[in-house]
Amino acid sequence: MNTQVLASSGSSVDAGRDDRKTAESIKTGLTPFKDARITSSFKFAREVLRSPAMRQASSSADQMDMSKPDEISFFFLHGEAHKKRRVSVAPYFTPKAIVDRYIPLMHATMDRVIADFQMNGRGKIDDYSLELASDVTMEIVGLTETDRKALTRRIKTNMDANNSFDKRPFYRFIHDKVFGWYHNAQRMRRILELWKKDIVPAMEARRKEPRNDVISYMVQNNYSQKGIIIEVLTYAGAGVSTTREFMIMAAWHLRDNPALAERFLAGDEEDQFAIIEEILRIEPIAGYLYRKPDEDVPGTSEGTIPKGQLIGIDIRGVNSDTDVVGENPYAIDPDRARKMKIAGAWASFGDGPHRCPGAQVALHETRVFLDRLLRVPGYKMVNDPTMTWSMSTQGYELRDAIITCDKV
Numbered sequence: 001m002n003t004q005v006l007a008s009s010g011s012s013v014d015a016g017r018d019d020r021k022t023a024e025s026i027k028t029g030l031t032p033f034k035d036a037r038i039t040s041s042f043k044f045a046r047e048v049l050r051s052p053a054m055r056q057a058s059s060s061a062d063q064m065d066m067s068k069p070d071e072i073s074f075f076f077l078h079g080e081a082h083k084k085r086r087v088s089v090a091p092y093f094t095p096k097a098i099v100d101r102y103i104p105l106m107h108a109t110m111d112r113v114i115a116d117f118q119m120n121g122r123g124k125i126d127d128y129s130l131e132l133a134s135d136v137t138m139e140i141v142g143l144t145e146t147d148r149k150a151l152t153r154r155i156k157t158n159m160d161a162n163n164s165f166d167k168r169p170f171y172r173f174i175h176d177k178v179f180g181w182y183h184n185a186q187r188m189r190r191i192l193e194l195w196k197k198d199i200v201p202a203m204e205a206r207r208k209e210p211r212n213d214v215i216s217y218m219v220q221n222n223y224s225q226k227g228i229i230i231e232v233l234t235y236a237g238a239g240v241s242t243t244r245e246f247m248i249m250a251a252w253h254l255r256d257n258p259a260l261a262e263r264f265l266a267g268d269e270e271d272q273f274a275i276i277e278e279i280l281r282i283e284p285i286a287g288y289l290y291r292k293p294d295e296d297v298p299g300t301s302e303g304t305i306p307k308g309q310l311i312g313i314d315i316r317g318v319n320s321d322t323d324v325v326g327e328n329p330y331a332i333d334p335d336r337a338r339k340m341k342i343a344g345a346w347a348s349f350g351d352g353p354h355r356c357p358g359a360q361v362a363l364h365e366t367r368v369f370l371d372r373l374l375r376v377p378g379y380k381m382v383n384d385p386t387m388t389w390s391m392s393t394q395g396y397e398l399r400d401a402i403i404t405c406d407k408v
Contacts, residue, residue, distance in 0.1 A: 018330040020282050021252060022387070022396055026316070029389035029396070030287040036310045038288075039302070040317025042324045042347065047300045048291050048311050050352035052079075057292035057310055071227040073234040075354070082353060088217050092140050093357050097212070098364055102136055106365060109135045110372040117376060121407035125373075125381065126399050129247040130156060130240070132369055136361065137239035141232055142215030145201040154194050155236050158187075195229060203228070241393050242285040243362045247369045248385055248398040250279050253332065254374065255381045260332065265374060272367050274334040277344030281319045282330060284348040285395040289313040318347045378406030 032038055039045055048054055056076050069077055074085035091097065113128045134152040138144060143151060176183075202215045210216040214235065218228050254261040264275050290312050297305040305311065320329035326340055337344035345363075349356040356362075373379060385401035 014331065015328060017328060019253070019257075019332045020316075020330055021249065022283055022316075023330070025387050025396070026287060026389070029387070030394060032288055032312045032314075033290060033310060036288075036290065036312035038312045038314050038317075040314045040321060041302065042318045042321040044300060044302045045313045045318045045347055046351050048305070048313060049289070049347075049350060049354070051291075051293065051297055052353075053293045053295050053297050054291040054311075054352075055294055056354065057290040068227075070221070070223050071230060073230050075234060075238070078353070086353070086357065089214070089357055091212055092214070093361060095360070098361060102139065102361060103364060103368065105135060105139055106132060106368040107372070110368060114372060114376055117373075117403070117405055118408045122402060122404045124399075125248050125251060125401045125403045126244065126385070128373070128403075129244045129369060132365060133240045133244040133247070136365055137235055137243075140213060140239065140358070140361070141235050142206060142211060142213030143198050143202050143232070144213075145205050146198045151198050154190070154198065155240055158190050158194065158233070159236065159241055191229060191233070194232070195225070199228060199232060237393060238356070239358055239361075241390070241397075242395060243365055245396055245398055246280060246283070246285050246362070247366050248401060249283050249285075249396070250276055250366055250370055251373065251381060251403075252385060252398070252401070253279050253283070254370065257332070260334075261374060263334070264370065269367065271334065272371065273363060274337065274344060275332075276363060276366050276370075277346075277348075278332050278334045278336060280348045281325070281336075281344070281346050282316070282332065283396075284315040284319060285393070286315055287389070287394050289315060289350055313347070315347050373403075376405045378404065380404050 039048070055078050058076075066072065066077075066081075069081040069085075074082060074089070077085055109132050113131055117123050117128065131149075131152055134155050135148060138148070138151060138155075199215070203219050206213075206216040206219045210220060214231060215228075218231060223231070254264060260275060264272055267275070290310060292310050293305055293307055296307050319325065322329050324340065324342060325336060325346070337346075345359065349359040349362075380403065382402045382404055383400075385398035388397045388399075389395070390397050
């Protein structure tokens with residue numbers, strides 16, 4: 001019996017093949033919120049994400065004081081307040097901004113990364129992906145007045161302070177309950193260090209000469225210290241953490257699929273994006289998106305959603321819904337989106353009003369990172385990264401994969 005499914009490009013996909021790196025780890029690493037109604041239907045998920053009645057429903061959303069929108073990340077806002085904030089950030093993510101500002105910066109960062117890599121002959125790929133993700137995100141935010149490497153270290157320290165889902169219950173009890181006061185104090189110290197050393201100098205520079213970045217907008221609109229810190233940390237989480245992890249994941253897949261890596265390096269930009277988005281389809285960074293309606297939502301493909309019902313969107317399940325992705329949903333097929341006539345990212349960046357505004361920036365970062373790194377003479381990833389799951393992003397974290405190359 002022929003088990004090969006021929007793709008339109010001439011490549012073949014084994015029937016029933018599962019290319020996912022996260023398939024087993026997520027079962028124990030990421031538990032859905034209690035009482036959430038979980039869906040893996042692409043159609044229903046899109047209805048939920050696009051409904052104006054739906055509100056963000058992360059673990060802390062119910063505790064948000066909506067009377068002070070300037071002290072809340074736009075991730076949690078809704079209605080006019082959210083629309084206003086989205087309009088304010090739109091100029092940072094236009095195709096022109098990507099081409100004129102961010103892509104040259106990406107290549108400049110990769111010049112430094114590759115020079116260091118070739119000088120040492122080895123390095124950790126998560127350190128290099130962090131450097132690129134941090135440089136681009138901080139350019140968007142406007143934290144450009146201090147040393148980039150020192151800023152990246154401070155961003156990394158703040159992100160690494162978050163506990164992971166794979167910790168044992170006893171460890172988490174000791175960490176969170178017994179010594180929670182200490183960890184909270186340390187967290188505040190690190191945040192204040194970021195404020196004094198990086199945010200304040202950027203604010204002073206933008207008061208004198210505003211630019212097209214987040215800090216300039218917040219200074220012009222008289223944001224409070226709390227509001228500015230929250231927004232900076234939100235961008236650090238959304239722009240640095242997630243993109244950093246996916247770049248490693250994509251490199252891991254290309255290492256284990258030499259034919260796909262060969263196609264990536266030989267392809268044009270459109271084909272490279274198709275490969276990246278197909279990897280992202282089966283390995284979305286976040287595990288679940290949560291929404292809760294503030295009124296009954298009738299007429300969906302799964303009936304009426306009652307007011308207050310917590311909906312958990314299983315992004316992996318949605319991205320594997322055979323009604324929209326076709327056969328062999330767990331196998332990488334770069335031609336899938338074209339054949340199914342749908343956007344290649346599927347639900348990986350969300351949908352509706354809260355769809356990730358930086359999606360195109362993240363895809364360009366990943367393409368540049370992979371294209372530059374894989375062309376380094378002698379490049380090789382010598383071990384699999386370790387995988388844990390983050391409490392802050394509810395996504396995977398990949399660490400300690402060593403890459404080597406020819407020394408120069």
